[in-house]
Amino acid sequence: MWVGEILEVTLNVEIEDGVGFVIVFDKIPKVFSLIEGSNLKIFWKGFKKASYTFSYKIRCPKRGYFIIPPVKWESRHALLLKETLHGECDRRFELTVRPRIYNIRRLRGRYTTSIFPFPQRSYAKIGPPSTDFREIRGYTVGDPVKSINWKATARYLWRHRFTPMVNEYEREGRQTIWIFLNGSKDLEIGTNIENPFEYGIVAAMTLIYYFLRRGYRLGMYIYNNRSEIFYPDTGMRQVYNLMKKLSRLEALIGEEGFAEAVQRNRKFLVQYDPLCIIITCLRSEYPPELMKGLKTLVSLKKSRRKKPPILLVNVLPQDMLSRGNPYDENSKLLLQLSDRPLVNTLRRAGVSVLEWNPLSEDFSAKLLRQVKRR
Numbered sequence: 001m002w003v004g005e006i007l008e009v010t011l012n013v014e015i016e017d018g019v020g021f022v023i024v025f026d027k028i029p030k031v032f033s034l035i036e037g038s039n040l041k042i043f044w045k046g047f048k049k050a051s052y053t054f055s056y057k058i059r060c061p062k063r064g065y066f067i068i069p070p071v072k073w074e075s076r077h078a079l080l081l082k083e084t085l086h087g088e089c090d091r092r093f094e095l096t097v098r099p100r101i102y103n104i105r106r107l108r109g110r111y112t113t114s115i116f117p118f119p120q121r122s123y124a125k126i127g128p129p130s131t132d133f134r135e136i137r138g139y140t141v142g143d144p145v146k147s148i149n150w151k152a153t154a155r156y157l158w159r160h161r162f163t164p165m166v167n168e169y170e171r172e173g174r175q176t177i178w179i180f181l182n183g184s185k186d187l188e189i190g191t192n193i194e195n196p197f198e199y200g201i202v203a204a205m206t207l208i209y210y211f212l213r214r215g216y217r218l219g220m221y222i223y224n225n226r227s228e229i230f231y232p233d234t235g236m237r238q239v240y241n242l243m244k245k246l247s248r249l250e251a252l253i254g255e256e257g258f259a260e261a262v263q264r265n266r267k268f269l270v271q272y273d274p275l276c277i278i279i280t281c282l283r284s285e286y287p288p289e290l291m292k293g294l295k296t297l298v299s300l301k302k303s304r305r306k307k308p309p310i311l312l313v314n315v316l317p318q319d320m321l322s323r324g325n326p327y328d329e330n331s332k333l334l335l336q337l338s339d340r341p342l343v344n345t346l347r348r349a350g351v352s353v354l355e356w357n358p359l360s361e362d363f364s365a366k367l368l369r370q371v372k373r374r
Helices: 150-157 196-213 236-247 258-264 266-272 287-300 326-338 340-348 363-368
Strands: 006-015 020-025 033-037 040-045 050-059 064-068 072-077 085-088 093-097 112-114 129-138 165-171 176-182 217-223 228-233 275-280 310-315 352-356 371-373
Touching (some): 093 236, 150 165, 176 258, 196 217, 196 236, 196 310, 196 363, 217 258, 287 340, 326 340, 340 352
Parallel strands (some): 176 217, 176 275, 275 310, 310 352
Antiparallel strands (some): 006 050, 033 050, 064 093, 072 085, 112 371, 129 165, 217 228
16 A cells, blocks of 8 residues: 555454354554544354454555554453453454655656756667767777768868767667665654655655656665665666565664765766766765765766756755744754755755755655746
């Protein structure tokens, strides 16, 4: 089931022997809330065989992997002439609650432009060349002789450049996306249900679903956790693999840092030259470590654009700490102001920063708000 989805549970009870009361109890995990009905029922058993059916509805506000224990029962004789019996069913159920995915309709179209470097029509760095012309560049070792543009080479000879010029064509396929997700326990600011860690998983799953449905190759690395690498892949199979992992992901105490995470993934960043998306909460990051990792990341980018394709999603924790009184409102404002210097430093370094307040707007609306018409 999905986070926030209502699940209806139906139980069929058959009592074959005895006379008296039968109590049936179906235990649910603590984070679940009972929406309708009751998971505790008391039935009367007469001299004949009895059958009963009851149902209730539950909702889970938090993603995760849960085990619903077997149904327990207790039978009591009508006149208490026999010993009270206890028992339970032999079967238990496993339930996976998946993180919510926001539907991003479109980030970039024919007559729109986006502030963020989303590669709606970008091509892969590796793969077979297509027929779409890209640019004329200098010859490098390994280029086929048939790609040499002899007319352009002759023109460059007049400028005393003796390097042959070759035609370069776009590669088939879409660009690679690489997601850095902060899995540190420091992101659990707020309650166990509403905190930057939980909403960071929502943002990651939304972007994963958006890009993989459109044919991109996507990989992910969870830093400050168990240093898990998910190699770049395409298709819905990658969606299911990442969804399964993120549904059961637990925050851990990590000391890896973002700079070390970039170094561990250096070979993938050099090979694929991807669009990098960092999902974190700046309140939980060590600024020198973060800036060191971003500088390394920028140096690895081989794009000739002025703005490197790096997006940092900052999950704001202010509203998760506020309780509605004036003192909390003032502290929320102070937290927002304290992050301004770091955000401005990141933007001056060329990093696109998306500040998302999950309690005031959904993730897709925040992304679409960055798209403007030409």
